[in-house]
Amino acid sequence: MSKDQHHQGFMDEQTAHSHLFEAHDEHLHEAPKSFFWKYIISFDAKMIAKQFMWFGLFWGFIGALMSVMIRWAISQPGVPFPLIGKFLFPYTNGVIPADWYTSLFTMHGTIMIFLALTPIIIGFIGNFSIPLMIGARDMIFPWLNMASFWTGFAGGVVILASLFLPMGPSGAGWTSYPTIAHKQWLVGPGHSFWLVGLFLVGFSSIMGAINYITTIIRLRAPGMTWGRLPLTIWSLFLTSILNALFIPVLAAGFILLFLDREYGTNFFLAAAITEKGTSGDPILYQHLFWIFGHPEVYIVILPGWGLVADLLSFFSRKPAFGYRGTVISMTAITVLSTVVYGHHMFTTGLSPLLTSAFTTLTLLISIPSGIFFLNWLATIWRGRIQLKTPMIFSLGMVFTFGLGGLTGLHLGAVSTNMMLHNSYFVVGHFHLTMAASSLLASYAALYFWVPKAFGRMMDEKLGVAHFWLTFTPIVYMFCTMFIEGYAGMQRRIYHPNEYNYLQHLQGLNQYIAIFAAIGFFAQFIFLYNLCKSIKSGKKAGNNPWNIGTLEWTVSSPAPFYNFKKIPTVFNGPHEFSNPKFAEKGLNRDFIMQDEYIEGVSP
Amino acid sequence: MFLNMFRKFQKLIFKTVILAAGLASAGFGISQMSSNASAQTRETYHQVSDPKNGGLHAHGKEADMSKSFFDRYAAPKDISSTGHRMMWLFRYTSWVTLFFFVLMAGALVGFIWVYRDRPGRVAYYTHGHSTTMEAVVPKILDIAVFVSLDLVLIGASFLHTGGSFGIPYTQLKYSIDHPIWDFPKGPDVVNVQIMPQQWVWNFRYAGNDGVFGTEDDITTVNQLVVPKGRKVMAQIKSKDVIHGFWMTNVRIQMDAIPGMVTRFWFDTTQTGEYEITCAHHCGTNHYKMKAFLKVIEDQDFIAWTKENSDWAQAAYDANDPSTKWGWNWSLYQ
Numbered sequence: 001m002s003k004d005q006h007h008q009g010f011m012d013e014q015t016a017h018s019h020l021f022e023a024h025d026e027h028l029h030e031a032p033k034s035f036f037w038k039y040i041i042s043f044d045a046k047m048i049a050k051q052f053m054w055f056g057l058f059w060g061f062i063g064a065l066m067s068v069m070i071r072w073a074i075s076q077p078g079v080p081f082p083l084i085g086k087f088l089f090p091y092t093n094g095v096i097p098a099d100w101y102t103s104l105f106t107m108h109g110t111i112m113i114f115l116a117l118t119p120i121i122i123g124f125i126g127n128f129s130i131p132l133m134i135g136a137r138d139m140i141f142p143w144l145n146m147a148s149f150w151t152g153f154a155g156g157v158v159i160l161a162s163l164f165l166p167m168g169p170s171g172a173g174w175t176s177y178p179t180i181a182h183k184q185w186l187v188g189p190g191h192s193f194w195l196v197g198l199f200l201v202g203f204s205s206i207m208g209a210i211n212y213i214t215t216i217i218r219l220r221a222p223g224m225t226w227g228r229l230p231l232t233i234w235s236l237f238l239t240s241i242l243n244a245l246f247i248p249v250l251a252a253g254f255i256l257l258f259l260d261r262e263y264g265t266n267f268f269l270a271a272a273i274t275e276k277g278t279s280g281d282p283i284l285y286q287h288l289f290w291i292f293g294h295p296e297v298y299i300v301i302l303p304g305w306g307l308v309a310d311l312l313s314f315f316s317r318k319p320a321f322g323y324r325g326t327v328i329s330m331t332a333i334t335v336l337s338t339v340v341y342g343h344h345m346f347t348t349g350l351s352p353l354l355t356s357a358f359t360t361l362t363l364l365i366s367i368p369s370g371i372f373f374l375n376w377l378a379t380i381w382r383g384r385i386q387l388k389t390p391m392i393f394s395l396g397m398v399f400t401f402g403l404g405g406l407t408g409l410h411l412g413a414v415s416t417n418m419m420l421h422n423s424y425f426v427v428g429h430f431h432l433t434m435a436a437s438s439l440l441a442s443y444a445a446l447y448f449w450v451p452k453a454f455g456r457m458m459d460e461k462l463g464v465a466h467f468w469l470t471f472t473p474i475v476y477m478f479c480t481m482f483i484e485g486y487a488g489m490q491r492r493i494y495h496p497n498e499y500n501y502l503q504h505l506q507g508l509n510q511y512i513a514i515f516a517a518i519g520f521f522a523q524f525i526f527l528y529n530l531c532k533s534i535k536s537g538k539k540a541g542n543n544p545w546n547i548g549t550l551e552w553t554v555s556s557p558a559p560f561y562n563f564k565k566i567p568t569v570f571n572g573p574h575e576f577s578n579p580k581f582a583e584k585g586l587n588r589d590f591i592m593q594d595e596y597i598e599g600v601s602p
Numbered sequence: 603m604f605l606n607m608f609r610k611f612q613k614l615i616f617k618t619v620i621l622a623a624g625l626a627s628a629g630f631g632i633s634q635m636s637s638n639a640s641a642q643t644r645e646t647y648h649q650v651s652d653p654k655n656g657g658l659h660a661h662g663k664e665a666d667m668s669k670s671f672f673d674r675y676a677a678p679k680d681i682s683s684t685g686h687r688m689m690w691l692f693r694y695t696s697w698v699t700l701f702f703f704v705l706m707a708g709a710l711v712g713f714i715w716v717y718r719d720r721p722g723r724v725a726y727y728t729h730g731h732s733t734t735m736e737a738v739v740p741k742i743l744d745i746a747v748f749v750s751l752d753l754v755l756i757g758a759s760f761l762h763t764g765g766s767f768g769i770p771y772t773q774l775k776y777s778i779d780h781p782i783w784d785f786p787k788g789p790d791v792v793n794v795q796i797m798p799q800q801w802v803w804n805f806r807y808a809g810n811d812g813v814f815g816t817e818d819d820i821t822t823v824n825q826l827v828v829p830k831g832r833k834v835m836a837q838i839k840s841k842d843v844i845h846g847f848w849m850t851n852v853r854i855q856m857d858a859i860p861g862m863v864t865r866f867w868f869d870t871t872q873t874g875e876y877e878i879t880c881a882h883h884c885g886t887n888h889y890k891m892k893a894f895l896k897v898i899e900d901q902d903f904i905a906w907t908k909e910n911s912d913w914a915q916a917a918y919d920a921n922d923p924s925t926k927w928g929w930n931w932s933l934y935q
Contacts, residue, residue, distance in 0.1 A: 270861020321730035349864035374740035382726035488850035
């Protein structure tokens with residue numbers, strides 16, 4: 001097919017969308033000049049991405065500090081928390097008290113999932129990469145985008161405020177099961193603040209999701225077919241669908257629970273407790289929560305999968321292996337993730353029919369997971385692997401996800417689940433899959449896109465040090481938790497020495513605490529690297545990594561309105577090392593997506 | 603050339619520093635641990651349970667280093683007749699996942715090393731379309747994982763020859779469906795009602811008359827007494843929040859949920875006293891919500907029941923709330 005024919009084909013598509021593109025051409029606004037409109041109320045997706053990034057990093061710091069406090073409380077019972085303990089808990093002389101311990105693990109989970117990982121892996125990656133990678137000037141609904149960030153910010157403020165309430169923040173666990181979440185057993189306003197805060201954060205996610213879905217469907221540049229989308233965009237698309245469908249379910253549960261707490265309704269309170277004759281059901285909440293909760297696991301990790309699939313291809317200088325298979329399996333997992341939530345409730349006395357159905361459906365997920373995982377390995381197979389920081393973090397993510405994914409088999413089958421439910425085995429498993437993998441993917445994304453976002457490269461050596469000091473503790477801590485879970489240690493327990501059969505595990509707990517501290521302090525290397533690089537890092541050219549996707553065609557930092565002229569796309573996102581490049585006289589191993597080369601472009 | 607050497611040297615120094623830092627912190631941890639462990643006694647452990655003594659160290663027992671790694675951190679002793687099925691399945695899954703994990707990690711590390719960027723290295727151009735030969739290997743591996751792990755897990759959990767359609771019920775050796783769900787009935791079965799509250803486990807036995815909710819019911823707090831070898835059928839409710847009844851030694855865990863009854867059964871093969879824990883977060887003192895499973899010989903149990911039921915009858919006080927919480931057993935049978 002000749003170049004002209006290609007243009008002809010895309011002309012039709014362009015005509016179909018012409019009102020959008022022309023409207024953009026006519027209204028190329030000047031970039032806002034004042035501080036307020038540039039940095040606070042910004043409608044520019046790239047600035048909103050940076051807002052989400054700082055927001056996520058701030059909360060990530062608080063969440064990580066909480067995890068260190070949790071590990072301290074378990075491993076050093078009765079010992080004051082160093083440095084800040086006396087300031088935080090003056091009435092116990094710095095010792096973390098049991099009631100605060102429940103608040104700590106509750107808020108650690110909540111903050112890490114909703115306020116640290118989600119803003120970075122969906123808010124930052126989504127807002128930064130979607131318009132730039134699909135060749136659009138901005139999100140399709142810039143105002144909604146701005147509102148999404150500030151709604152999430154308001155949610156964050158409410159959660160932050162709850163930390164300083166007289167009775168302390170919520171202590172019901174991040175799952176907030178009734179009836180421990182009811183006012184009768186969780187006094188004080190903390191949990192109501194928690195519900196309101198998370199409701200706002202969820203609302204922010206829904207707004208973002210609608211924006212992402214619509215943008216990806218409507219604003220792809222001419223020639224950017226579904227088969228030429230970077231896998232990052234595919235995964236963000238699937239994540240957004242899950243977000244838009246299932247956060248409303250969670251919101252419904254939260255509203256009912258809020259009414260129960262504040263207005264005396266009985267949605268989740270059994271008649272046996274209230275003795276009012278009206279009857280609710282605490283298990284109803286668990287169904288609502290996990291219908292959302294299981295997809296949420298995939299909401300957090302899917303963007304990481306897509307991103308890592310892209311990065312492995314970029315830094316192996318090799319096309320993504322089995323692009324179509326990866327997309328199909330990610331879609332299959334998205335669908336399957338909505339029908340497996342029952343495995344979180346295996347011990348609630350579900351009938352044998354349900355447990356066998358949920359076990360089978362859960363284990364089915366291993367087929368598509370296996371396919372895209374092996375596609376990752378096949379991507380780096382016979383590549384030319386450049387161990388740049390984003391690549392190192394991606395490879396680390398492949399390792400932790402493989403480890404976490406395989407241990408999911410023990411928990412997915414009801415039979416082995418009966419002895420592991422609510423144990424540290426579960427803690428190790430979900431931290432490796434959902435937390436550590438998406439954390440490493442988030443860092444890969446930050447190292448990868450900071451040059452485009454801020455125009456300066458990050459320091460490679462500090463990046464490598466940061467990786468090893470993050471990755472080693474992660475693997476050590478969560479693998480140790482598998483051992484502890486197998487030995488019968490319950491999760492959410494303040495003081496394992498209460499039980500004779502857990503006492504010999506205390507040595508392992510102390511090791512975990514040491515590694516948690518190492519991992520915590522290692523994050524300061526990243527913060528230092530980020531701040532230093534933004535200020536005085538090496539200037540990044542337009543395309544520092546030599547990659548063909550559209551964001552690397554514009555200057556660094558990316559200009560306001562991204563593309564002066566909307567690009568036309570001819571190639572897939574991973575066109576590397578094609579032997580035909582040399583025949584065409586190219587002295588590089590990649591071509592840009594918007595570059596038409598006779599005989600090479602399809 | 604010198605610059606190159608200098609850079610290599612720099613890299614070496616850098617790696618050494620990181621390694622040394624890691625080793626030093628690990629060493630610090632070991633020294634901390636060993637100094638702490640020697641000071642541990644039962645007394646300090648009990649004192650720390652007392653919030654007034656919050657300032658005391660309480661360290662667990664030192665792990666028995668003379669044992670092998672697997673014995674040292676083994677699951678608690680299995681005292682049920684059914685737990686070995688779960689243990690077998692757990693071990694099988696662990697070994698096979700370990701095999702695939704080693705394969706995966708080996709491929710990952712091997713590829714990183716063999717295909718690292720160096721002068722002259724050219725990447726192999728392939729999209730891995732499904733028609734190509736190299737796309738077959740991942741699929742074969744994927745199917746191998748599915749067959750060797752998932753199908754075995756599903757099969758071991760649920761496969762047995764019916765018991766319906768006229769086929770007699772015969773279990774496969776490791777089928778787990780039956781130990782979990784096939785609730786026993788009959789005069790030989792010990793029935794127990796369990797009613798947890800924050801942060802106590804209440805147990806109730808039907809007593810001499812075999813009927814729950816009568817004056818001769820035996821109620822115990824934090825102590826579940828069962829006869830060795832007989833099947834025990836339990837019905838659980840909850841007074842306030844959701845608790846999780848977890849006997850690690852029996853490999854059974856069941857939630858206690860306010861407003862509904864959940865059921866499970868178990869049996870025991872060894873006498874002794876074992877710990878029962880709460881598995882669900884149930885409030886500030888969740889970590890202290892401990893009960894004991896006391897397994898005694900059958901004749902001792904019969905005597906125990908008789909004695910305590912007579913005593914309960916004699917001491918019955920209609921105003922005592924502990925006499926009130928039983929429910930009609932047959933409603934949930």
